[in-house]
Amino acid sequence: MANVATIIGGGVIGGGWAARFLLGGWDVRVFDPDPEAERKITEVLDNARASLPGLYDQAMPAEGALTFHETMSDAVDGAIWIQESVPERLELKRKVYQTVQEHCDPEAVLASSTSGFKPSELQGCAARPEQIVVCHPFNPVYLLPLIEVVGTQANEGRLAGVEEILRSIGMFPLMVKKEIDAHIADRFLEAVWREALWLIKDGIATTEEIDEAIRMGFGLRWAQMGLFETYRIAGGEAGMRHFIEQFGPCLSWPWTKLMDVPELTDELIDQIADQSDAQSGQYSIRELERHRDANLVGMMRSLKTRDWGAGAVLNSYDATLGATGEVAQTLADVADLSQPVLTVARAVPLDWTDYNGHMNEARYLQAFGDATDQLMKIVGCDADYIAQGGSYFTAETHIRHIDEAHAGARIRVETQVLLGAGKKMQLFHRMYEDDRLLATGEHMLIHVSLETRRASEPAATVAEPLARLAAAHAELPTPEGAGAAVGKR
16 A cells, blocks of 8 residues: 655645655645646646656656545545645644644654744644654755755654655655754855845846856856865865865955845836846746756766766665566566566656657667666676676667657566577567557677677576576567568568
8 A cells, every 4th residue: 555645735846745755656645725736736747757757767666646635634634744835924834734733643744845934933833743844845846856854852753754754755855953944955045046136136147147157157066066065176185174265265355245135126026027037938937847857857867877966866766766676686586487577667768858759769779778787687697797707798789669758658678588598698678668569679799708808608607597598488489570680571
């Protein structure tokens, strides 16, 4: 039975939470009196389905069930996680908690998305203050992993369980040691926001110029190294101490107006809004969200290859998905040797698609290459074996493109061993979305010695499992397209 999460408030943040839990395999219940809530959340989910699963190289859990409820009491019944994402008004949040706590499980987590209130403020007037914890996300919640978790002495014994649940859906919980207004990250954002308002008011820069300064410069650095690690590098070989000694005096110079906020007059508001419209008014909000998501996926997947920053969080969750997934890791994991082996189960990432709006032909080869690697691992040609000096090199490949695959599509590859004897391994891969055949790939590989870089016989620890699998697959019909060449019918 799936875990149940309840979302109170279905706006941008609530919708993002709904997507994160739902695609993480949880059943999600939503309460929001807005008559447009279902439409809005459905649109957020469409974006999330196209982007989130593609961050990972393993298949995510089967999507949970989404339901909308007319009363808060019905929505929280049976939930173990309740996420409040209502507007930032303390009296409103407290009223929500009073109603929720009348009907929810006392052991359920009651988490707030608040960007500013301290948990002690939220817990005031609560029947069970220990139940309420700040879990502040960042938009889009379904892609960005950071969650600022802030508790009080009343619930410090529950925070480990909160952290565990967040990690189980691929999030990065930052456990904030002391409560403070606006937590950690939003205090930085507020400082930048104040300075940006002055730059506009004083006629120094437009909204577009400020955004260019961020996204073309330090924003890219911050995405992978943050603030202090970036400045450590700026200090050269002498590191952070040298940086502070060199640039510390600047802190006393009148560069910023961080503690002085310009009055938000109608004139300044109009100026900012007009500049923003000129900058990006040609796009709808949904179009901007899709561009944002595609860019985030590309950057985060790049960080993934280096196991760095947010990419390390993705790799950790990938390992969890792989350990609990359907793809076999060893021959002993294969339930039925007489059938093709499932070697890939994943979603198509946004950055795998091309100008035609479907999966780029090079990515078919990557998926089939991943399937080959997994089959090698299954028969014992794993990282340890390769480290000892033996491996397989691909000698020939033939791919047939049969149907389209789009971003977010859940694909699987089933692999049949056509030959597994001596130095040769011949594989036939079939790629599916549900029961729809998308492509086939036939690959001939030769075992080599990594020391001589020449063909060699595989060790018995690989040769015997491969021969066993090949013998079992020999009873299968020859796949359609096996042995074919371009143009040959």
